[in-house]
Amino acid sequence: MACNSAGGASASRVLLMKRRHHPGNKIEIGAGGSGRRNRVAMLSPRAFSADLTLELSQRSSPDQVKKEVQSCYELIQKLGRGAIYLGSSRVKDDHPHYLQAVELARDIARLLECTTWTGAGPGLMDAAIKGALEANKPVGGFKIAKESGEWSSSNFHPYLPSESYLTCRFFSARKHGLVDAAVRNEPSDMTVVVAFPGGIGTLDEVFEILALIQLDRIGSKLPVPFLLMNYDSFYSKLLEFFHDCEKWGAVAEGEIASLWRVCNGNGEALEYLANFYSIPQSKRIIW
Known part of the structure; x- marks a missing residue:
């Protein structure tokens, strides 16, 4: 035909x-x-x-994002700013990095007497929550329905009270919340951003915060300490990449190093924070 x-x-x-x-x-x-x-x-x-x-x-999404960001700000105002933890959602609770993360979050919560903030997910985010609860300090979170490695979606955290976290529909709102929770406007504000080992999502958040600090757009009147936890040399290859960037002229020499503190263990991180905030020896934890 x-x-x-x-x-x-x-x-x-x-x-x-x-x-x-x-x-x-x-x-x-x-x-x-x-x-x-x-x-x-x-x-x-x-x-x-x-x-x-x-x-x-x-x-309608612009208005919805605006409302969700406002909800994040309201939760921060209620619970207080403090320590923000970024890290893999895939690490199991018997992994050495999980156990180290629990201990560090517990000791930072006690040292700074602050609220602990995470993405309210599993893995190393959960480790930070467990550590803060061990220290009997407040916990807040900005959750998403499904983290990488999870098989199903849920708007609810398995054990945190609903008034302590917000389930975000938009990544931009979640990021606004995590950044704002680290802002320091008064010398008495003691906050910190801690990056545990992680994958794509963690690196996305790490690089965004690095860029905000670099460009002085994080919205903080005072410096915010940023700790990169290089457990078992996890981030060493990334640090080598930054060194190559310096050699090629993509970043200035020493520029990246000035934006954060690379720590190989918890003791080093706690010592740095205690010195950063001039915490008296009598109030320092034995680590």
Whole structure:
């Protein structure tokens, strides 16, 4: 059975509908097929702009993000700023890094007497929560429904009270919350960002906070200490990459090192924080 070539070409032109700017300062809605173009409609720039404005006005996500960010700020105001922990959601509770994370979060909560903030997920985020609870200090979180490595989604934390965390629909709101929880506006504010070993999500958050500190856009009047926990040389290859960046001129020499403190163990991290905040020896924990 022979095909109708004219009908096929017409169908192709319909499928290949596209907008083009017409030389006459009009926007042409045209169709192309077999090297030919059919004029379907002509829209003036004003009409096209009105159509685009209507389309944008129907998008609700900007308002929803704004409301969710505001909810994050309200939770921080209620629980207080403090120590923010980033880390893998996949690490099991019998892993050495998990046990180290529990101990560090416990000791930092006691040393700084602050709220512990995480993404309220499993893995090393859960380790930080457990450590803070051992210290009997407040815990807050910005959860997402499904972390990497999880098989199902849930808006609820398995054991934290619902008033201590917020389940975020938008990553941008979650990131705003984690950053704002670290802001220092008064000398008495003692906060810290701690990066445990982690994968793509952890590195995404680490690099974003690094960039905010580098560009002085973190929104803090006072410096915020940032600790990179290099357990078992986990981040050593990343540090080598930064060294290569310096050699190639992509970053200034010593620039990355000035933005954070690389710690190979918990004792080193606690000593650095105690010195950073000039905590008296009588109040320092034996670690």
